[in-house]
Amino acid sequence: MDVEAALEKFHSLKLSKIMPRPDTMPIVTADSDLLNVLKLLRTGHHVWVVKDRESMELVGYIRYMDVIDILLPLESHRFKLGITSRSMRSLLGGAAKAEDVADRHPLTIEEDATVLDALNKMRHYKSQVLAVVEGDRLVGEMSLRILIDEFLRLLRVGGARWKE
Template identity: 55%
Template sequence: MDLERALNAFHSMRVKQITPPLAQMPVVEENSAIIDVMKILRTRHHVWVVNNKEDMKLVGVIRYLDVIDILLPPRRARLGTISSLFKSIMGGAEKARDVMERNVLTIEEDATVLEALEKMKKYRVGILALVDCEGRLKGEISLRLLITEFLRLIRMGGEEWRQQHGSSLQSD
């Protein structure tokens, strides 16, 4: 398989084909305690926040670096700025909904890898939430997953591809 064919096949794949099962994803309900969120963030870079585990409607995301605001004492808000005041435990934050970012970058579950890559580039992010037409969380697609899938495609291309194109793209 030549590089161009591999890339074309890769770009046309549906993101839902390569997303991990929902059970493996970091997900909490919006009324989950901040302590439970922090336990997940010890080993993950983000946690998706849903209204509840039955509906799975995506309502926010909490990123690893958001923990800084959670742990810092509250700072006085300046007029016209969004304050981290209420994201602090000392400022009264108790639940995931109190500290989550509500503007989540999403992509439809039927989108292609190319569409995901373009959105990641445009917004300079490494992960997107996969949602259905009703906004329910269906998965996630990360740059790490995309790299893994691309390397898998190249490996499937066989030894002749690697011999033709040098060793720089060989699989791990």
């Protein structure tokens, strides 16, 4: 198998075949204490926020970079006309639970989408991670890291070699 054939096979893979199981993903419930969320973010780039573990209804997500807003003092969020909505996402602004700081508009993709669909969406929105959903239920995730790992696995399994 050459690299072109490997890429073609890679692009046609369904996300459901390569996405991690929800029990291996960084997931918290909406009412999770913010300090527990921060502990999870020490070792990862994001945390998914769901309504509860039974429904797995996606509420949003919290990125590693969002920790800056959570930790900044209120004065850092102010501007001439008042306080920004980001101040409400600060510990000092009253945020205490995961739902208080979660971005309510995560990028989603259906589990029957292909790798090519995911790559195109990631490029269009300049995002490295997508929530894989079935309706409003979180059923998996797709990240650039997962896609790179899968592509490299395909090259090894297929014996593909880069041509110079």
